[in-house]
Every structure is written in C-alpha cells, then in structure tokens.
Amino acid sequence: MSLQRVEEIGEFGLISKIREFLSAYPSDWVSLSLGDDAACISPKPDYEIVITCDSAVEKRHFLLSHLTLKEVGRRAMVQNISDIGAMGGIPFGALICLCLPEGFSVEGVMEIYKGLMSELMPFGATIMGGNITKAQSLELHITLLGYVEKGKAVTRKGAKPGDWVLVTGFPGQSFLGLSLLKRGSDEFPKLIDAYKNPRHRVFEARALMEKGIASAMIDISDGLFSDLNHICEESKVGAVIELEQLPKGPQVLEASNKLNLNVDQVILGPSDDYELIFTCHKRHISKAEGLFKHLGVPLSRVGYIKEGSGIEILHFGKKVKLEAMGWDHFISSQRQG
Amino acid sequence: MSLQRVEEIGEFGLISKIREFLSAYPSDWVSLSLGDDAACISPKPDYEIVITCDSAVEKRHFLLSHLTLKEVGRRAMVQNISDIGAMGGIPFGALICLCLPEGFSVEGVMEIYKGLMSELMPFGATIMGGNITKAQSLELHITLLGYVEKGKAVTRKGAKPGDWVLVTGFPGQSFLGLSLLKRGSDEFPKLIDAYKNPRHRVFEARALMEKGIASAMIDISDGLFSDLNHICEESKVGAVIELEQLPKGPQVLEASNKLNLNVDQVILGPSDDYELIFTCHKRHISKAEGLFKHLGVPLSRVGYIKEGSGIEILHFGKKVKLEAMGWDHFISSQRQG
Known part of the structure; x- marks a missing residue:
C-alpha cells in the first residue's frame, strides 16, 4: 500500500482531514473548535482552568525506531495529561503545534492524532486547535487545558517539615x-x-x-x-x-x-x-x-x-x-x- | 563581551532567569504562573476564553540574518495576538514552547523574551508557562489566550450574500x-x-x-x-x-x-x-x-x-x-x- 505524502494534499487538505476526524469528539467546555482564528472556551462557574505545555521532539525525546506513530502521540499526550493531573485537574482540550519533516505521510499524521485522541477520549476532552508546519524532524508541541474546582489546585508549594x-x-x-x-x-x-x-x-x-x-x-x-x-x-x-x-x-x-x-x-x-x-x-x-x-x-x-x-x-x-x-x-x- | 551558553547554566538555571524577568508582569487572569506542573487561570464571569497557537521556525518562517532575536520574539507574538484580535478578543496570557539549537546564548533567550513581552505588556498580559528543549534550530511555539464577552466572538462564519x-x-x-x-x-x-x-x-x-x-x-x-x-x-x-x-x-x-x-x-x-x-x-x-x-x-x-x-x-x-x-x-x- 502506498502512502500519501502531505505535500500531495497540502496544509489545508490535511487540516480538513484532521478536522473531520476530530468532529466526532466534542467537549462541553469548547464552544468553538477548529476552523477559525482561535477556539473559544466557555468556562464554568466555580472552576479554574489549569494549563500546561510540553514538547516531544524526534531524536531528542523519542526515536521512531522505538515507537509507532500512534505511541508517539499517546506518549506526548500522557506527558501533558500527567501535568494537569498533578494539579488535581481533569483535561478538557488541547492545541497541537505539529512539525513535520519533508515527505511525511497523511496516514502517519492520522496515526499520531489517533494516539493523541485515545488518551483524551476517556475524559470527554478534545483537540480544539493547532498549527501544522514543516521542520527538520517530527515534533509535537502540545498545550493542554483542564479544569479544577476553584482554589483546590494542588501546587508544589505546600510541603511542611514533618510531612x-x-x-x-x-x-x-x-x-x-x-x-x-x-x-x-x-x-x-x-x-x-x-x-x-x-x-x-x-x-x-x-x-x-x-x-x-x-x-x-x-x-x-x-x-x-x-x-x-x-x-x-x-x-x-x-x-x-x-x-x-x-x-x-x-x-x-x-x-x-x-x-x-x-x-x-x-x-x-x-x-x-x-x-x-x-x-x-x-x-x-x-x-x-x-x-x-x-x-x-x-x-x-x-x-x-x-x-x-x-x-x-x-x-x-x-x-x-x-x-x-x-x-x-x-x-x-x-x-x- | 562574551555570551553565556545555555549549557553553562542548564535548563533549570535558564528557567529561573526567565521566571525572575517575568515576575514583573502579573495578570489578573492568571492565579498561578510559572513554577508548577501547570498554570492556573481564574476566568471571569460573562467572558469566554479564546485560544490560539502558532509556530515560528528558523529557516522556515524567518532567518536570523533578517531579524534580531527581539524582533523574532515580537513577530511571533504579534502573529498570535492578531488571531486573538480577529475574534474580537484581548490577550491575557501565553505559553511558550521554546526550542534552542546547540550553543544558544542565555542573553539571546532573554532578548526573545523581551520581544515577546513588549507585545504583551500593552494588554497587561503575561507569559504564564512554557517549556524549553533542544532542537536543530530556533523555534517558538506559542499558545496565546485572551478573553471576549460571552457570545460576542466574531467568527469566520457570518458572511452573507450582499455583504x-x-x-x-x-x-x-x-x-x-x-x-x-x-x-x-x-x-x-x-x-x-x-x-x-x-x-x-x-x-x-x-x-x-x-x-x-x-x-x-x-x-x-x-x-x-x-x-x-x-x-x-x-x-x-x-x-x-x-x-x-x-x-x-x-x-x-x-x-x-x-x-x-x-x-x-x-x-x-x-x-x-x-x-x-x-x-x-x-x-x-x-x-x-x-x-x-x-x-x-x-x-x-x-x-x-x-x-x-x-x-x-x-x-x-x-x-x-x-x-x-x-x-x-x-x-x-x-x-x-
């Protein structure tokens, strides 16, 4: 089976494929998702929003000889979910800055997104925005948002002698x-x-x-x-x-x-x-x-x-x-x- | 004047320098900024949050022979501010995934952050999180958040024949x-x-x-x-x-x-x-x-x-x-x- 290069369908063609895939995953925190200059979030009363970002860069953080593309996506998302969790929060939405090397396949991109969504799905969370650009290697820069009850976030600051x-x-x-x-x-x-x-x-x-x-x-x-x-x-x-x-x-x-x-x-x-x-x-x-x-x-x-x-x-x-x-x-x- | 390589002070040394610089710029939307697993945002009633992300990759989006590092930071931030603006929103906080090539200087990083902040300052907006990693070239992946009155975001969807x-x-x-x-x-x-x-x-x-x-x-x-x-x-x-x-x-x-x-x-x-x-x-x-x-x-x-x-x-x-x-x-x- 021959794979389709991203160059064949272009950035906009790829985005529309991703958008179609993601349309099956709404989140009740996200009032406007992909397809505009920015996404819109409808915060709920009594909650704060927790937000984190992390990068996964090929050859720096992972090797494609060790992981499938779906695993690359899953791992990168777990890394961010873990940070939201460590505050006591629950994820609801992500933005993905994806960097692709020359000749990357459309199927490969979709595998990465499947990996990303497989970790978000259990929370009813979605991917609400992103950006795709060419670079020298595969890179995922993820921003993840979650919610936590007002004033309840667990920080790094509260440790006391004797604990x-x-x-x-x-x-x-x-x-x-x-x-x-x-x-x-x-x-x-x-x-x-x-x-x-x-x-x-x-x-x-x-x-x-x-x-x-x-x-x-x-x-x-x-x-x-x-x-x-x-x-x-x-x-x-x-x-x-x-x-x-x-x-x-x-x-x-x-x-x-x-x-x-x-x-x-x-x-x-x-x-x-x-x-x-x-x-x-x-x-x-x-x-x-x-x-x-x-x-x-x-x-x-x-x-x-x-x-x-x-x-x-x-x-x-x-x-x-x-x-x-x-x-x-x-x-x-x-x-x- | 000899410049200090990031390798000399390490990731944590660099983060603490950036944190010190950013401590002068609080935002009343951000209840917890750098220094934890995630930042916390306190949404205000009657507002939605708008969120966007964009990448600026050296050799792909800019050349360092054309721009100073401060200009690289300013341009990358303007790009994101423009997206928040196009929704009718006002920026309040950013997260930066920064990728640095081998041997990049601490002074250079601070110039980039000065550029970033010079565009956020007029809005009382701040940088509330980020991540720094090594890569093959200089890259800025910015996520920017803003606020807009509930239901007032201007989308791409409302154009009507005759307009x-x-x-x-x-x-x-x-x-x-x-x-x-x-x-x-x-x-x-x-x-x-x-x-x-x-x-x-x-x-x-x-x-x-x-x-x-x-x-x-x-x-x-x-x-x-x-x-x-x-x-x-x-x-x-x-x-x-x-x-x-x-x-x-x-x-x-x-x-x-x-x-x-x-x-x-x-x-x-x-x-x-x-x-x-x-x-x-x-x-x-x-x-x-x-x-x-x-x-x-x-x-x-x-x-x-x-x-x-x-x-x-x-x-x-x-x-x-x-x-x-x-x-x-x-x-x-x-x-x-």
Missing part, C-alpha cells in the same frame, strides 16, 4: 525499558511496555485533591530526586530520602543488574513513568494508604520533609552520596539524542 | 519588505519595517466587535485571497474581488515594479501584514467608515459576498484569472525556506 514524602507506582521502569530498547533487547517486556505505553495518575491525583490529603504534589517527569527537589524549592523546605524505602518494581532490580546500573539511581533518576510524588501530614497517612489500597495502586513512603533546603539521602540512617541526579535538557546527556 | 468585503491597511507591504531583504536592498525602508515590525489590529477588531459591524472577520496571515477564501468556506458563500479597488500602500506599486512583481498578486498573496478582512452588511458601511476615519486607519472595500462558493476576480467588471494564490506550507514554496 511524609510518598510516591505512587514503581519509578524507573520506563528508563529501564528505554535502555533495553536501545540495546535491542526484548527480555523484560513489562519494562519495555512501561516505556512505550506510560500511564498517567489523573484519577489518583484527583482523589488526593478531593480528600485534601496532599500538601504538595508533582508528577515525576524529571525524575524522583529532581522533582522532589522542585517541591522543596517551591515550598522552601528540605527533604530526606531513605534509600531502603525506595519501591522496587517487578524486574527493576533484575534489569538494573543486567544493565550494570545502580538500582537506586535508576529509581531516583529521570524516567518517564509519570508517577506522582506528594507530601502528606502524618494525620492523613492512614487515609492515603487506605485510598491507594482501594485503588489498587502501590504507594510508598520514601522519606520526609525537614526544615532547610536540599535533599539528604540516607541508607538505614547513614548519609549516602549519589551522583547528581535528574534530567536537565541542556546539561545532561543521559537520554537518547 | 461588502473590507480590508484594513495596506496588505503586501511585508512581503515586499522581505523580498527586498532577501536581495540585500535597503531602498524602501517603510516596507522593510513593515516586515520587521508588523502590527496587529486588536483595537480595530475590538471596536468592530463592540459596535456589531462585522458579520465575519479574519486576520490576514495566509494572504488576502486565501483568507477571504477561508471566510467563504466557513460561511458557505462565494465572493467577488474587484482588482481596481485593492488598496495600494505607499511604495507598494513602485517596489513591485522594481522587483518585477505583479502588484495585484503582491496584495492578494501571502504577506505577514496581519491586517483584517471583515464582511459587513450595507447598512453598517457608513458606521465602519466613520470608525476607521476616527481611528486613522485605512479601510478599503475590495469586493462583496455572493451566493455560491469560491472567489471571482474582476477588473472593472471583466473576469480575470490570476495564478492560484495563498500560502500553503506544504505545497507552496513562495516564502523563505
């Missing part, structure tokens, strides 16, 4: 999955799946917000260590991480050993798992644990908040020095180029 | 300015300035919306012909353009001749002037003319809406065929690569 630091799921899986893909290995399919099909924690975050459990919350996109550091900076506090408490997901230790990696660094470092870190006053701990037991999602206490600044790492009470961790797009070169 | 088609200012100037720059000419400084420092028509569009003059409205970003065609498609009508009525700005005819270009094609074709096209019932014409006289902005009737579809071009009543006009990012290659 526990809790983390959902098993961070590190996605990083290991990617490392395995790079080596061409298919030995740990669960880890590879964690990279290819990451999940957000919107519903878990929402429950935490509604029950008033989290004093501060963030999603892990830069890495557990680095993102906990963001909470510390915004809350003007310090934190302690207890290495022996780090949750080791199935196959994480085994794969780390196989790849000759320090398992603690894998869990604390950059990994696209989109899990949540939140801080919690001691009086809410049992409520938090009960909630996550009910949700069937692993929850681990990995440390606590203290006065001061910075993060101290302890191993059974003894100070440990680990290499600087976290993902900086300009300094680090840990992820694929 | 006049009116255009503001002198389209074509920016295209000529760019053509001159490409040739290294500095002969028509007004035209070159029109390219380097485009202006939006937010206040004019706003006045049209408030007085209920425009039945449909669009900003010219694809070209007069192509954008009028968008109005026709969305309104399900046709249109007639009368060539003899096209407004020829100062130096436009002279420069077109010098560059061996057909002046009508220059005016009807793609040109980044960000003027407005609107349609208007005959009973509002004198109100529209009075308004623009008062504003000191040129306004020209260039044709009228009719039943059917497509655009007919007439010259003193006789049908004329001009080459297909308009800017398609994938089919056309009229603008700089």
Whole structure:
C-alpha cells in the first residue's frame, strides 16, 4: 500500500482531514473548535482552568525506531495529561503545534492524532486547535487545558517539615525499558511496555485533591530526586530520602543488574513513568494508604520533609552520596539524542 | 563581551532567569504562573476564553540574518495576538514552547523574551508557562489566550450574500519588505519595517466587535485571497474581488515594479501584514467608515459576498484569472525556506 505524502494534499487538505476526524469528539467546555482564528472556551462557574505545555521532539525525546506513530502521540499526550493531573485537574482540550519533516505521510499524521485522541477520549476532552508546519524532524508541541474546582489546585508549594514524602507506582521502569530498547533487547517486556505505553495518575491525583490529603504534589517527569527537589524549592523546605524505602518494581532490580546500573539511581533518576510524588501530614497517612489500597495502586513512603533546603539521602540512617541526579535538557546527556 | 551558553547554566538555571524577568508582569487572569506542573487561570464571569497557537521556525518562517532575536520574539507574538484580535478578543496570557539549537546564548533567550513581552505588556498580559528543549534550530511555539464577552466572538462564519468585503491597511507591504531583504536592498525602508515590525489590529477588531459591524472577520496571515477564501468556506458563500479597488500602500506599486512583481498578486498573496478582512452588511458601511476615519486607519472595500462558493476576480467588471494564490506550507514554496 502506498502512502500519501502531505505535500500531495497540502496544509489545508490535511487540516480538513484532521478536522473531520476530530468532529466526532466534542467537549462541553469548547464552544468553538477548529476552523477559525482561535477556539473559544466557555468556562464554568466555580472552576479554574489549569494549563500546561510540553514538547516531544524526534531524536531528542523519542526515536521512531522505538515507537509507532500512534505511541508517539499517546506518549506526548500522557506527558501533558500527567501535568494537569498533578494539579488535581481533569483535561478538557488541547492545541497541537505539529512539525513535520519533508515527505511525511497523511496516514502517519492520522496515526499520531489517533494516539493523541485515545488518551483524551476517556475524559470527554478534545483537540480544539493547532498549527501544522514543516521542520527538520517530527515534533509535537502540545498545550493542554483542564479544569479544577476553584482554589483546590494542588501546587508544589505546600510541603511542611514533618510531612511524609510518598510516591505512587514503581519509578524507573520506563528508563529501564528505554535502555533495553536501545540495546535491542526484548527480555523484560513489562519494562519495555512501561516505556512505550506510560500511564498517567489523573484519577489518583484527583482523589488526593478531593480528600485534601496532599500538601504538595508533582508528577515525576524529571525524575524522583529532581522533582522532589522542585517541591522543596517551591515550598522552601528540605527533604530526606531513605534509600531502603525506595519501591522496587517487578524486574527493576533484575534489569538494573543486567544493565550494570545502580538500582537506586535508576529509581531516583529521570524516567518517564509519570508517577506522582506528594507530601502528606502524618494525620492523613492512614487515609492515603487506605485510598491507594482501594485503588489498587502501590504507594510508598520514601522519606520526609525537614526544615532547610536540599535533599539528604540516607541508607538505614547513614548519609549516602549519589551522583547528581535528574534530567536537565541542556546539561545532561543521559537520554537518547 | 562574551555570551553565556545555555549549557553553562542548564535548563533549570535558564528557567529561573526567565521566571525572575517575568515576575514583573502579573495578570489578573492568571492565579498561578510559572513554577508548577501547570498554570492556573481564574476566568471571569460573562467572558469566554479564546485560544490560539502558532509556530515560528528558523529557516522556515524567518532567518536570523533578517531579524534580531527581539524582533523574532515580537513577530511571533504579534502573529498570535492578531488571531486573538480577529475574534474580537484581548490577550491575557501565553505559553511558550521554546526550542534552542546547540550553543544558544542565555542573553539571546532573554532578548526573545523581551520581544515577546513588549507585545504583551500593552494588554497587561503575561507569559504564564512554557517549556524549553533542544532542537536543530530556533523555534517558538506559542499558545496565546485572551478573553471576549460571552457570545460576542466574531467568527469566520457570518458572511452573507450582499455583504461588502473590507480590508484594513495596506496588505503586501511585508512581503515586499522581505523580498527586498532577501536581495540585500535597503531602498524602501517603510516596507522593510513593515516586515520587521508588523502590527496587529486588536483595537480595530475590538471596536468592530463592540459596535456589531462585522458579520465575519479574519486576520490576514495566509494572504488576502486565501483568507477571504477561508471566510467563504466557513460561511458557505462565494465572493467577488474587484482588482481596481485593492488598496495600494505607499511604495507598494513602485517596489513591485522594481522587483518585477505583479502588484495585484503582491496584495492578494501571502504577506505577514496581519491586517483584517471583515464582511459587513450595507447598512453598517457608513458606521465602519466613520470608525476607521476616527481611528486613522485605512479601510478599503475590495469586493462583496455572493451566493455560491469560491472567489471571482474582476477588473472593472471583466473576469480575470490570476495564478492560484495563498500560502500553503506544504505545497507552496513562495516564502523563505
């Protein structure tokens, strides 16, 4: 089957195909969607709007040898949904700045949009605008909007000394999955799946917000260590991480050993798992644990908040020095180029 | 003076510099700005939110040999402001996905942000979020939000047979300015300035919306012909353009001749002037003319809406065929690569 190049139908032809596809997905927050200079949103009383943006650039954030185009779309959208979720919000609409290299196929674009919509659909959310342009590589720049009850957004600012630091799921899986893909290995399919099909924690975050459990919350996109550091900076506090408490997901230790990696660094470092870190006053701990037991999602206490600044790492009470961790797009070169 | 590379201070160092710069520019629509997973917007009752996005990619949409970094920022923001304006809206907040090539300087980034803010400041608007990543060239992907009174947004849909088609200012100037720059000419400084420092028509569009003059409205970003065609498609009508009525700005005819270009094609074709096209019932014409006289902005009737579809071009009543006009990012290659 021969594919149709975008050049054959042009920008406007492509937009009309995308528009037709998206017409099946209205949102009651969006009063005017594609087809005008701008989209219109009808805010509802008693809600604030939360808004975030994130980029997925080929060769920088992903390789097309590792992912299908639908997975590229899904991953990029999950990344943004996770940020809306970490505020306690629910997504309702996205805008996509899509950059396509020469010769990209129309079918490929539609696969990306299917991936994007497959993540928005469960929320009744839609894509309400965008822009398409040529560039040197495939790039998705997504802006995502969501809603949250007025004054209820959970920020990074509320952590207090004495609060526990809790983390959902098993961070590190996605990083290991990617490392395995790079080596061409298919030995740990669960880890590879964690990279290819990451999940957000919107519903878990929402429950935490509604029950008033989290004093501060963030999603892990830069890495557990680095993102906990963001909470510390915004809350003007310090934190302690207890290495022996780090949750080791199935196959994480085994794969780390196989790849000759320090398992603690894998869990604390950059990994696209989109899990949540939140801080919690001691009086809410049992409520938090009960909630996550009910949700069937692993929850681990990995440390606590203290006065001061910075993060101290302890191993059974003894100070440990680990290499600087976290993902900086300009300094680090840990992820694929 | 030696410049500091972004790599020296890293992504987080750069973000903290940008955040410090932006802290001087609050907006009363934005309740939580940079420094969290997402920004928060507090919508006001009786308003809708209008939202648009647009990309400016080096070598595709601009060349750094033609523009300073501040101008790159200003132009990219004007492009988005123009879209909000064409709905009758006022901007209040932007998100920036910034892509930087290897070795880009911190000072350069700050120049771009100064350019961006210089256009937002007059509206009391701010930059409330963003993302920075490395890429092969400089790219700005901007999402801009504005507000408009509930139900008052002027869309592309309302044009009716018999309506006049009116255009503001002198389209074509920016295209000529760019053509001159490409040739290294500095002969028509007004035209070159029109390219380097485009202006939006937010206040004019706003006045049209408030007085209920425009039945449909669009900003010219694809070209007069192509954008009028968008109005026709969305309104399900046709249109007639009368060539003899096209407004020829100062130096436009002279420069077109010098560059061996057909002046009508220059005016009807793609040109980044960000003027407005609107349609208007005959009973509002004198109100529209009075308004623009008062504003000191040129306004020209260039044709009228009719039943059917497509655009007919007439010259003193006789049908004329001009080459297909308009800017398609994938089919056309009229603008700089």
